Amino acid sequence: xxxxETPLTAFILSLIGGAFILVSGFxxxxxxxxxxxxxxxxxxxxxxxxxxxxxxxxxxxxxGALVVLGAIMMRVHPAxxxxxxxxxxxxxxxxxLGMGGFMIGALxxxxxxxxxxxxxxxxxx
Numbered sequence: 001x002x003x004x005e006t007p008l009t010a011f012i013l014s015l016i017g018g019a020f021i022l023v024s025g026f027x028x029x030x031x032x033x034x035x036x037x038x039x040x041x042x043x044x045x046x047x048x049x050x051x052x053x054x055x056x057x058x059x060x061x062x063x064g065a066l067v068v069l070g071a072i073m074m075r076v077h078p079a080x081x082x083x084x085x086x087x088x089x090x091x092x093x094x095x096x097l098g099m100g101g102f103m104i105g106a107l108x109x110x111x112x113x114x115x116x117x118x119x120x121x122x123x124x125x
Contacts, residue, residue, distance in 0.1 A: 007119050011075045014088045014112030018067030020105025021095045025060025028099055032057060060098025066091040067109045074116050085116030 032053040067088050074084035091111025099108035 004071065007115060010081075010085070010112045010115035010119060012069055012112070013065060013108045013115065014029060014071035014074065014092075017065050017073055017090060017101060017105045017108030017110075017112055018069075018088075020064075021067055021092070021098075021100030021109065022064030022101075023047045024099040024105060025057060025062075025064050028053070028060055029057045056098045058098070060095060060101075063091040063095035063098060064105070067095070067105075071112065081116045081119060085113045085119075087113075088116065089113030 062102055070084045070088040070091070072083055074088065076086070088109055090113075092106050092113055095106045095109070101109070105110075
């Protein structure tokens with residue numbers, strides 16, 4: 001690995017985590033669109049507030065997209081690995097509001113963001 005590249009592990013973990021977060025946001029959108037158990041009255045006949053579900057869906061989709069973008073940009077612009085690592089970390093934590101990528105996506109994103117933040121280029125000889 002050259003001194004200009006961020007670790008491949010941070011990129012891969014962030015990218016996979018972002019993909020999981022996007023998929024879970026999409027699943028949550030389909031679930032609310034086609035009437036999952038929350039909307040069929042399983043919660044004591046009251047159902048889950050629809051406007052709140054739309055907010056959770058948007059958080060999941062936006063967080064997933066920004067984690068994927070952060071992972072890609074971390075690889076394309078390795079000199080800015082700290083900024084992109086912070087973006088991946090913040091939006092991976094935020095994704096917990098929208099299912100968190102079935103929890104594994106958020107955890108992978110947090111690990112990838114932390115690796116990007118802790119990485120230091122090798123010292124020149």
